[in-house]
Amino acid sequence: MTINLIPFGMRPVRLIVWGLLMLSAAGLRAQASKNVSLISQLSFPVELNDVWGWADSSGREYGLVGRTNGVSIVDLANPAQPVVLHDIPGVTSVWRDLKTWGHHAYVTNETGNGLLIIDLSGLPGSVSYVDTVLAGVTTAHNAWVDEDGYLYLCGTNNYNGGVAIYDLNPDPGLPAFVGAYDQRYVHDLFVRGQRAYLGEILDGRLTILDVSDRSAPLVIGSQTYPGGFTHNTWLNDAGDICFTTDELNEGYLIAWDVSDPEDIREQDRIRSSLSQGRAAPHNVHVLNDFLVTSYYRDGLHIVDAARPGNLVEVAYYDTSPLAGGGLAGAWGAYPFLPSGRVLVTDMQEGFFVLDVAYRRGAYLEGQVTDGQTGAPVGQVDLRVLGVEGGETRSQTSGAYALGVADSGSYQLVAQLYGYETDTLTVDLLPGQLTTQDIVLQPLPRIDLEVVVREAGSLDPIPGVTVAALVPDTTVGFTFTTGFDGRVIANRFVINTYSVQVGKWGYQT
Incomplete structure (x- = not known):
């Protein structure tokens, strides 16, 4: 993918994008108490x-x-x-x-x-x-x-x-x-x-x-x-x-x-x-x-x-x-x-x-790994549905730990961009540890290359910020072009993105 930027002062004022980055795989409250x-x-x-x-x-x-x-x-x-x-x-x-x-x-x-x-x-x-x-x-x-x-x-x-x-x-x-x-x-x-x-x-x-x-x-x-x-x-x-x-x-x-x-x-x-x-x-x-x-x-x-x-x-x-x-x-x-x-x-x-009434919680702990490589996966958002405060995020080691106050059967959701969301049923008992390891399957990926050039001369522009944002979400990725105007993103998740590029002195 090649993106052309126009320096300030040049005409016409426009952004030329060669290629389209569209990738697809196919206050007040009532009094509350508990225990x-x-x-x-x-x-x-x-x-x-x-x-x-x-x-x-x-x-x-x-x-x-x-x-x-x-x-x-x-x-x-x-x-x-x-x-x-x-x-x-x-x-x-x-x-x-x-x-x-x-x-x-x-x-x-x-x-x-x-x-x-x-x-x-x-x-x-x-x-x-x-x-x-x-x-x-x-x-x-x-x-x-x-x-x-x-x-x-x-x-x-x-x-x-x-x-x-x-x-x-x-x-x-x-x-x-x-x-x-x-x-x-x-x-x-x-x-x-x-x-x-x-x-x-x-x-x-x-x-x-x-x-x-x-x-x-x-x-x-x-x-x-x-x-x-x-x-x-x-x-x-x-x-x-x-x-x-x-x-x-x-x-x-x-x-x-x-x-x-x-x-x-x-x-x-x-x-x-x-x-x-x-x-x-x-x-x-x-x-x-x-x-x-x-x-x-x-x-x-x-x-x-x-x-x-x-x-x-x-x-x-x-x-x-x-x-x-x-x-x-x-x-x-x-x-x-x-x-x-x-x-x-x-x-x-x-x-x-x-x-x-002092009562022990029900503990849920485990490890999150990549379904293809077996490597630990950190930064995975995990939440127990229907439990206020029943969420956590996996560590760099892939380990996670959370708990609930009441026994029961719960839905555990594990989610991280780039992986299929996984929902599991877990049975939790007070004072007992339940171990639930999670294997997340990665979504299809490609190696992506972006080149940013100056409109007219087509010279590569280093130091350009390139942001790829997933519409209607908070997910985004930011890169900076090298001396040759290139950004190379390995194993980039296939999806539809909104692309923003910018550098001081250029119109985008």
Whole structure:
């Protein structure tokens, strides 16, 4: 095929195409829930932020509810009728985070007055509390307390917004400063086994610290990734997978293999189906290999993460009447009460007590290969018909993994331009892996040569962009001519194409 281009200034103004490239072979939504039921809901006159839970020595459970103007202690003795026992005043702050150690709660804010320390030992009758400035820290975004009784404050007003570390063992009511990490701003963190997993949100970075010497934390691993906005982190029970959330509209919940901190690798990523992936995730927690996430406008989101390379959405409860992107709705979730009940704070809708039926997903995995060569085929779109979010794309190795929440017989469609679309029937059972390899048959192909010449002189033109587009689809191929004005496309799929050519200085 030869295409002639006319330089600007030449007449006539026309494009001469010798040959025709026509090849043929012959906002708002109703409240939604799945595997989650509402036990109770409690409204508040102000907006809420984070939530934590606590149980006394008798097993009586409480919700610690962050408000923009303080903290409320909610009695859950009758979870169907929660009662606010105590309202603790605080400086006005959109952000509060709460953690507990023994019978003390530690509450951060981003306005001032330091750390709020609450003694819960007098519940249900009374609580005592004090605002404490610790080693110059007057504000902090988040907090963590590890299993050894060390408190970590991050996003602080000093230490470059990093992490300040305190020992609670001598006196839980007066944390003793131990050390700090100040290389970058840290938005949130999780600590276990003398390793800290940092969400360095401004850098889109997951960083791992060795905190065996808490006076001198040491970076032992770090990973950035395109589009990252690493908001929070949480480790699985086995300690080899760290989950992160990207607090962005259309952000992801991502599973990372952290077994080797020097070689952190992504395993899978997932978004909520309620807003078709448009909502922003906030805070992820891990309970028995289930991910319990406060998901802003999509409410509470539950993912089966037993197979970290195949994350499956299995439950949800939409606490918010809002839909899509935006930082409103479910701020916090707490799934660790002895009763198993889950507490959720929705910024606008209040405090929720929920009952979650944790159920394993049904896993579907396999390999896609070329029917002629046997080679693996990547970038194949695979979808389970009738399942929102039941789609994935094969890797370069040809491997794919996806899952569904409910057992049944499903239609699996595998599609990639240049191959015949394949539809298979698969029977899937919860908690079980079904292996389904797929062999795609390639469509007929030819070796195609295109030559672009200058009209009049017929000299070849190098550096011309040639685009072959399949009409009424998003499929297209772009080439650039070489020094001889040629483009050679081997094994080009036979079809009907719309051809566009162009180069600065020429009319097309």
